[in-house]
Amino acid sequence: MDPKVRQLYKKLIWVGRDYPSGISALREKMKAVFQKSAASEESFARGEFVYKELEALVYLHKYRSIRKRYDSGEPVKE
């Protein structure tokens, strides 16, 4: 196996632990995509893209939940 594949999978699993609906469903999906895709430059680029999207999603979900719980007001503008 290309070590880059393993690295990408590890990275995705790491960020997936904080995925709002849990990692199990995400892992199944990821496994299927990994088995289907060839280790090409294009796949790696897409993997990186998905990783970044996941990171943003995890952050946004956390921010929104905390905001809902702790401050419902609009951000104050100067």
Place this chain on the structure above:
Amino acid sequence: MRILVAVKRVIDYAAKIRVKADGSGVETKSVKMSLNPFCEIAVEEAVRLKEAGVASEVVAVSIGPKQSQDTLRTAMAMGADRATLIETDGDVQPLAVAKLLAAVCKTEEPSMVLLGKQAIDGDNNQTAQMLSALMRWPQATFASEVVLENEGKTALVTREIDGGLETLKMSLPAVISADLRLNEPRYATLPNIMKAKKKPLAKLSPTELGVDIASKIKTLKVEPPSVREAGIKVASVDELCEKLKNEAKVI
């Protein structure tokens, strides 16, 4: 300039909270734990000040059980240089936490102490204020912007208050607590967590610091909020009106 950041290990924001059957507290066994989101913001701010060249060192401190090491590793993965864990068992009240942090402040001599405004488990919002009183340092709570002036001798802190913004100017050392909109914390990536394992982590105990952490407050009972009762479906408008009149008595 050294910045001290206090972090807390709490039940993850997304985890479902269950109350223990005996009502003595909240179930923490086999529940996902993570770094308190507000502490995350405080760590991020300290790291940004370091990256801007204002601060030279960021030290993360946590008070809690052995597993709080993971929380400190996360803080170090985000960019803290080293960490100190003060190992305790069970619940530690905010006053005891403030006293422990004050003891750490005396040895570390930081120019600034950054904390989250509150932890999402106890929601106390007391530690920063108590620490500032114990150290007799100025305090700025709910900070939404921190700017250092005069080569790091004074700080301009903007805080969100009802209906506007308040800007405070204070001399350092000071205690600053972070609000939600101070910054967007970075993600502790896997490679950085691995690198953080090499960073130094010191362990201390409350007795070494000479602080009595015995709780002055006794928790009598913890109860979950009452469950909302299920609604019913009505077949016709007449039935709805009748129920609103006779059962709900609203019309």
